[in-house]
Each structure stands twice: as C-alpha cells, then as structure tokens.
Amino acid sequence: MRRPLVSKNLTNPSEIEKANSTHSELDSTTHDQDPSSMSDCESSVSGPCNDPPPSFYDGLIRLQEGDRVFNLIRRRLVMGLGLGLVCGTQAEIVAIHRNPFRGVMGQARTQSFQIFEKAIANKCGGNSNLKFAWYAGSKQELCKIVEQGFGKSIDNGLYGRGVYFSPDDSAMECLKDSVVDEDGMRHLLLCRLILGKTEVVHPGSDQCHPSSEEFDSGVDNLTMPKKYIVWCTNMNTHILPEYIISFKAPSALNGFARVWDSSIRPTSPWMPFPTLISVLSKFLPPTTIALISKYYKDHKEKKIPRPELIQRVRQIAGDKLLISAIKSYRTRK
Template sequence: MANVQNQYTQFPFQTQDSGTTPTDSTSANDEDSVVSDCESGVSGPCFDQPSLSNKGLIRLSHGDKAHDVIAKRFLSNLGSLAAHTKDFTIQKNCFDGLTWQARLQSFQIFIKAMEKKCGGDANVKYAWCAATGDEISKIVEHGFGYSGLPKNSGLYGHGVYLSPADSPMESVKNAVVDNSGMRYLMLCRVILGKAELVQPGSTQCHPSSDEFDSGVDDLSTPNKFIVWTTHLNTHILPEYILSFRAPSSWKGLLGMQDKMRMKMPTSPWISFPALISALTKFLPPTAMNLISKYYRDHRDKKISRRELIQLVRQLAGDKLLVAVIKSSRTKQIQRTK
C-alpha cells in the first residue's frame, strides 16, 4: 500500500530530478518560493476553522516543495486578486486509515485499466474543485460517494465539475464563503480517459457510450471537466485542500478584472442581440431558446460573459459564428461607404 501512496500523492509540478514523470509539468522556476508580490497577501495558517475538520489532513508549511509550487501556481493565476487573499493555508490529504488506502489502490487499478482501454494514456490530470468546508470534511472522511456532493450549476448534467490546474479562477468563482469568511478548494487528481463534449442543458449522469469516460464543456480548451456520478469514488482523488479568506469586496474585484479583459476587439465583432437575431436564420428553435435563456442569465449576472460565449460556441459551432460575424462586419463597412 505504501508504494501506492507515494506514487499518487506527489504534486505534478516538479522538476525532472525529482524522479517522477508528472502528468502536468512546469519549469524549474516553479520550485522557487511563492511569487514575491503575492507574499504580502498571504498570512499564516488559520487552524481554528470550525467548518473544516482537520481529521485526515496535515498542513503544509512554507518551504515545503508541494506547498510552494501549489501556492505559486494558484496565486499567480489570481492576478491582482492575490494581494487581497488572506489566511492562505494548504492541507494535504494523508489518506489515513484502511478505507483511504483501499481507495488509493483502487485509483491505481483504474488508471491501469484506463491505460489499457485508451491505448496507454489514461489522461490523468490535476484539477480544482470548489466545495464548502463541510462538504470537504465529509469527502475527506467518506469519499465523494456520500450524498451531499459539491453543488454544481447543472448546465452540463449530473456529476462533479472541476477546472483545469492552470485555471483555478473557474473554481474560485464558485467557492462559497462560510460563516467564518473562509473559502475552500480541493486540488484533485482526476482520471479523464476519453472525454466527450457535453452540450449545455444536458441531463447526463454517465458516459453516453462505452467509448467515453468523462465530459468537457469544450474539446480543445475545456474550462470544465465533468466526472459523472457513476465514477466519483474511482476517478477522483482529492489530494490537497486550499483555504483562504477574501474581503467582501472580492466579488466586485472579480467583476472589475473581467471588465478589464473585455476591451473593444480589433477583429470583427457583433453585439449579442444582433448575433441572436442573425442565428435565428440557421439554428432550430430549441437551440435559439437556449441561447436566449443564457443571454438573459448573463444580463441577470447569473453567468459570466466568458461562460455565455462558451455556451453559444457549443450550440452554434465556431464555423457558423465566424461566418455570421464576418457577414455582419461586411454589412457595417458597406453602410459606412
């Protein structure tokens, strides 16, 4: 059992001299301490958090290789928000007890089975998952199979939604603040196997066929990995728990950060109302009803602009969208002549 734990509890962002062959790799610079401009926003551990049981968890300290690499990767992806992050703590699941040791062995067996199924590549990734402190305590104690799963939007069916290791912001946005002002994320190792594209509005709860093993919201650049309810205790291994405190103004800062990215495009573009009007000529009513609903959700601030764009891309397809936008741009130029 010890070999199983050593093989599958190493954080992947390590240099080659560590003796491992990580799934996700970075340069040796990632072994340095946390980015200096983020250090002022990171304070010592907060261990009196009533909503997160420490049973089965051990705290990592500054100077620990895994702590520093995870902290640097996480905080650097927060951008300017990192300076507003306080009481940042990383805890490691020590997989205490016979049950967790059995889950570790099971995880290894499923990786080998997936490698055999997928021609040698099980597609194992690290990914973030937002959950409350109470949910994490239960997951650490009982695994993902207990009834109170982390709450998801349901846009992509029934399962646990995770975001890629290099995109923690997707999960940060879904992190719920507890009574003590803390937010929590899990960094999990996930067996994805062959992923299938899941359309918005799906009620899927298992792979659509034996060919597939997991779901994604976009095949080329996914923002969400979907692990179905049938695969929770075999395909997700929660290895690290991040907790941090953010001010009440953090949501406003998130909005400001999004607006800073929304600069006027230099390439051809079209407003959403005009795009919806143009797409009605090409898409069936069911698709248009969904697009209109998602646009209303965006106006009501239920989903972000980026999420809206991803949803429209999935329903309409990039080829049609490019053609519609270029056609609109051509008409605009002709009107100005």
C-alpha cells in the same frame, strides 16, 4: 511496488525526487507523489499569513510554509488566478492541508483509484489522462469529501449531471463558485482526476454518463478545456481528493471576478439578441441554442438582469465566437 500516480500535465520526475526528499510525509505507502513540476514562476501570493489555520477534522496534515510542495501548489494557484490581477497578487494563503488517506478506508480509496487508473490506461493505449484540477466548495463540504468521498453530483448543471472541475491552470473558473466561511476564508480542493478519453459536452446537455464505451469523461472544449466533467457514476473511482487550500481574497468574489471578466470582455456595437441567436445557430448545436434562447426569454420576462444574460451567453458560446459574430454583423451593417 505499486505503479506511481503520474499526472501527465504536472508531473516531472526530477521535481518529484526533490520534493519527496524534503517532505518525508509524501513517502507514505498511500501517497506516492506530490503535485510536482508546477510552474517555477515567481509566486505573487503574499505571505506568510498571520491568520490562525482553519480547523479541519483531525485526519488532515498541514503543510508548512516554505515546504517545497506548499510552494508548488501556491504557485499553481497564483497562475490559475492570473498573474498581475488584483486577486492573484493580493491573495493570502492561510494553510494547505494534505489528505494522508489513513486507515482502512483511506487506503482502499487510493487502491481503488490506482486500479481504475490502470484499467483506463490499458483501455486508452497506455495513457489514463491523469490531471490535477480544482473543486470549490464550503469548508464543511470539502472536509466531508476528503473524509467520505463525493456524495452528490451537480443536477441540471450547465454540462449535465456530474461533478465539475476546473483545470489546474484555471483556478478562477471554479473560484467563482467558492464560499466564504465565518473567518472570511475561501477553500479549494486540489484533486487528481482520471479523465481517460474525453468527449465534448455542450451547454444544456442532460448527459449523466459517457455517450459510449469509447469515452470516459467530458470537457467543455477539447483543445482548451475550462471544465472537466466526471460523471456521477465515476465520482468516487476517478477522483482522488488530495489537498485543501485555504486563503483570503482581497475582496468579495464578485468584486475580483469582475476584474477578471473585464480584462477579456469583447467591446462591440450593439447587436440585437435575436440576430445574435440566429448567427450562433449556424455554429452551435440545437440544445445549446435552446439554452441561450431560454436565458434570453428569462431576461425579457425580467427573471434575470441583462449583465447575467450576457455573462451566461459568453460562458456558453465563448468570446471568440461572439466576437466573430459581432464583427460579421457590423460588416453587414
């Protein structure tokens, strides 16, 4: 018997048993478990949707509306979009397709993933730190990944050279990078990741592999990560692409991204950017401050608009630190 793939943040044995009993396809020899124990919150995604299912390559298996696994994934997506937000309450799930890992190469990929999961678990004292995570891309890109694996990394990305994912409860983070296809649909890839021991990667990093043998992957924050970074050296051993979720959003992404942003945007008196950079330099590493300074320089040279500058600084520094800096500035004033 192969040791089942168990996600530390999503898997619940009782949910697995229930889901597998109602979905025989998940009993295949190449797919032991489903992404279970996802929240039992009420789903806010409208459905069923009458749109025809997207056409993917023949190897994928479409889950049926009402299937337990379908509902679990749908609920998790809604949580990641934010319950009560426009984008969460009006998104329409068109289809969920499962990767069955058929054929010699499909089985080889699952076996390789299991071998590395076991190795990382042994290295990390029994915990391989398995997580579910979202990856956004075009329909063509996601199909290619499912069929052949990851073939490219993100060069010169905010957190170095690797493949970036959003945690299963933060779908909005990667949804902003999704692409609308010719049918007006967006597609997300739900993957299993072997994270092992994570290390913080600061914005502006040019890192492309773990900083030492102690670490296995990167995150933007150790306590509440919004980004998982799987280095390009591990992208086809530490990632298992399992489901493609196709849905329609209520508006263009920029539209409902603004709805999400406005709900957490800090309000404050005006603060000069040079002063802000000076304050942030006391808390952030030099490479991060250099990146913020570069964006500020780009803004002064009219290469990027002020809203984009603000959004990038918020992404890099985080609202908590920015609010603290602004309050400190106002107190001194």
